[in-house]
């Protein structure tokens with residue numbers, strides 16, 4: 001195990017920021033915030049996408065971003081901070097250009113996710129929610145990505161890299177750091193930056209949602225069985241030798 005494992009959730013306080021947005025950035029933020037708020041019957045419901053919008057500009061939830069959200073939504077800064085510090089997708093310190101999430105939930109862990117985590121953490125010299133010195137990769141342990149049929153799974157800015165190994169994951173992070181093109185296993189054909197991804201999560205489509213194959217053959221197997229296209233055959237495991245002897249006596 002790497003000695004560089006940080007705490008599971010780094011408790012960086014959200015500080016007020018003395019640095020205001022420049023006029024153009026502020027005007028763009030206000031315009032985008034109005035579009036987001038208009039989608040909801042109540043202003044306050046727009047807080048989650050608005051926090052992603054802040055991350056798309058600042059790279060994390062800054063103090064000035066908290067102030068901006070509070071002003072736009074008629075909330076207190078404490079209310080905004082309470083939400084921003086609850087969800088792990090909101091970053092409390094500058095995030096790398098790529099968030100690389102290694103699933104270490106039960107199935108991925110036993111299929112190799114724990115080994116992937118240890119290897120890539122050791123390789124990069126960083127732990128959970130820490131970023132490489134070049135600012136390229138933030139490493140995260142992530143919970144189930146609903147891709148258990150392709151365990152162990154690694155995500156890069158929420159794009160799928162299925163059936164990974166320690167070697168393939170080290171190659172992935174090194175390619176990302178070197179600025180090489182990487183191709184996810186399913187879905188979009190490339191990986192965008194953390195800021196670009198945050199803008200999509202704020203509700204502004206980049207037109208790539210329908211790129212590539214969403215569900216692979218393993219994900220669709222149950223559907224094919226349910227529709228009668230495929231027959232389900234249960235194969236009982238062979239009894240252990242001792243059990244067979246007991247059964248015979």
Ligand code: FES
Nearest residue numbers: 103108144145148
């Ligand atoms: S346990 Fe890893 S994707 Fe479900």
